Amino acid sequence: MKERAVAVIIAGLLILLGSGTTNAQDSEAYPFTPVEAFICKYNDRQDRDDLNNAVKRFNDWMAANERNGYIAWILTPHSYTAEQDFDFIWLGASPDYRAAGAGKQNWIENAGAIQAAFNEVASCNAHINAASLQVRGSGGASPPNPVITISNCSVADGRAMSDVVAGAAAWGAEQTSRGWPGSTYMWFPVFGGNPGNADFTMVGGFENHAVLGEYLHQWFASETWDETRMRFGGLMSCDVARVYDATLIHDSMGE
Secondary structure (H helix, E strand, O other): OOOOOHHHHHHHHHHHHHOOOOOOOOOOOOOOEEEEEEEEEEOOOOOHHHHHHHHHHHHHHHHHHOOOOOEEEEEEEEEOOOOOOOOEEEEEEOOOHHHHHHHHHHHHHHOHHHHHHHHHHEEEEEEEEEEEEEEEOOOOOOOOOOEEEEEEEEEOOOOOHHHHHHHHHHHHHHHHHOOOOOEEEEEEEEEOOOHHHOOEEEEEEEOOHHHHHHHHHHHHHOOHHHHHHHHHOOOEEEOOOEEEEEEEEEEOOOO
């Protein structure tokens, strides 16, 4: 399973989406959101203020030059271990891969000065791209300071990715029916490698820490944690989630 080509995985997921398995997606819609993540550390004598200055230049350039739709956040570690040896993650997303490619080409050809400004602030030792599939969503505009949880996951031996997607979608629908807050996404590695050799990444999004706390309260109070263990124990395994405080820095996705 770990060696299966991304194209094969996506083909199977498209079949699931077309059959209506995933509640959060319209089968007529483009099912995957391209996401990119830069893993970065501040250069000597640089800090968040310097990054904010570079972001302002970025937004000014985007306002004048970008026409393909893009949304971006800065993620800073909140709950983590020493293995997370970086200062921030730049997380960006485009409406689809056609828009992502056109936007990237425009950036490479015309935004050299803005890229140089970022290079002065931080060094990024990883740049990964993934296809994001929403399996549960709260709807509405992105909050300005969401909380993001990230776990790397693997499919159990003898099981297929389609089993995992179907199970995650069904579980997401149940959580939505219970009125639980938050959103859930599955990220499938496309370019740049897959962290920890995982098959996919499970991502949770919450409006703020109070909302995440409410979700966890319901999770443990209802003993859902045990139900989840029984449901997914022979289907997939995930490492302990890291938590990140996010700041929305750009949003032209809906323009």
